[in-house]
Amino acid sequence: GAVVSQHPSWVICKSGTSVKIECRSLDFQATTMFWYRQFPKQSLMLMATSNEGSKATYEQGVEKDKFLINHASLTLSTLTVTSAHPEDSSFYICSVRVGQIETQYFGPGTRLLVL
Amino acid sequence: GQNIDQPTEMTATEGAIVQINCTYQTSGFNGLFWYQQHAGEAPTFLSYNVLDGLEEKGRFSSFLSRSKGYSYLLLKELQMKDSASYLCAASDSNYQLIWGAGTKLIIKP
Numbered sequence: 001g002a003v004v005s006q007h008p009s010w011v012i013c014k015s016g017t018s019v020k021i022e023c024r025s026l027d028f029q030a031t032t033m034f035w036y037r038q039f040p041k042q043s044l045m046l047m048a049t050s051n052e053g054s055k056a057t058y059e060q061g062v063e064k065d066k067f068l069i070n071h072a073s074l075t076l077s078t079l080t081v082t083s084a085h086p087e088d089s090s091f092y093i094c095s096v097r098v099g100q101i102e103t104q105y106f107g108p109g110t111r112l113l114v115l
Numbered sequence: 116g117q118n119i120d121q122p123t124e125m126t127a128t129e130g131a132i133v134q135i136n137c138t139y140q141t142s143g144f145n146g147l148f149w150y151q152q153h154a155g156e157a158p159t160f161l162s163y164n165v166l167d168g169l170e171e172k173g174r175f176s177s178f179l180s181r182s183k184g185y186s187y188l189l190l191k192e193l194q195m196k197d198s199a200s201y202l203c204a205a206s207d208s209n210y211q212l213i214w215g216a217g218t219k220l221i222i223k224p
Contacts, residue, residue: 043217046214093157101145103148104160105160106159
């Protein structure tokens with residue numbers, strides 16, 4: 001598998017501020033990382049695919065100007081929630097895809113609470 | 116369209132066996148994944164099937180029938196720590212994962 005870390009694990013912020021979440025692949029060079037969002041008692045929702053050295057691919061309905069993704073190296077992708085609002089409060093999880101069968105391994109997640 | 120169906124919730128008794136079913140419809144198919152997600156945590160990989168048949172891994176087994184678009188996860192000798200949500204995900208022709216909504220498994224003593 002792959003070991004993935006996320007930082008921070010918890011964020012509480014005021015409405016209107018920006019929050020940056022880091023996703024690191026600790027033992028694998030990941031050209032592709034994925035960002036998901038999960039609201040309470042709901043399934044994972046893919047937000048975007050992060051590609052090293054190029055622009056991210058966003059899913060339909062996800063605002064690329066609000067959720068900025070930077071994948072500057074093979075081990076780090078960042079998600080910035082700009083001008084966060086209470087409705088952005090959610091569990092944000094990243095993953096890397098590994099191996100011939102392209103299994104996704106997830107980071108521990110970041111819980112965001114916007115007041 | 117692409118779709119994954121699995122039951123919303125199941126209840127089982129400690130020490131028993133439970134089978135969680137999943138049906139899928141995808142554009143192309145490159146395998147079926149099962150993940151376990153404990154409350155408040157990220158999903159962890161359990162199993163992968165791409166050929167028909169049963170894959171056994173300790174107390175957990177996963178089955179696939181490609182012709183029927185059907186898979187199940189079988190959990191034996193249930194333990195309280197198995198209380199979690201179990202997510203079924205199918206890989207489509209672009210290796211994108213199509214996720215089910217998850218099955219919440221409640222284990223009673």
